Amino acid sequence: MQGHVGEVVEVCGSYALPDEAVASQGATRLMVPVYGVRFAASELWGAGDHSVTVDLWESYLEPEANP
8 A cells, every 4th residue: 555645534542563563573562553544446456436444553654745
């Protein structure tokens, strides 16, 4: 989904960052906010009239360049 524009629709809380948990073999204390982000299917695949919502850690997101 990198490079695609979605809409934050839910704040899910803070959870251990999976990348950090794997690197530290599960001993992570780094808690990162997680957001439910909705994408239009057409934004992701170029077609479709439905949407897809995924939970993404804040560190995986970047602000829209020109809101």
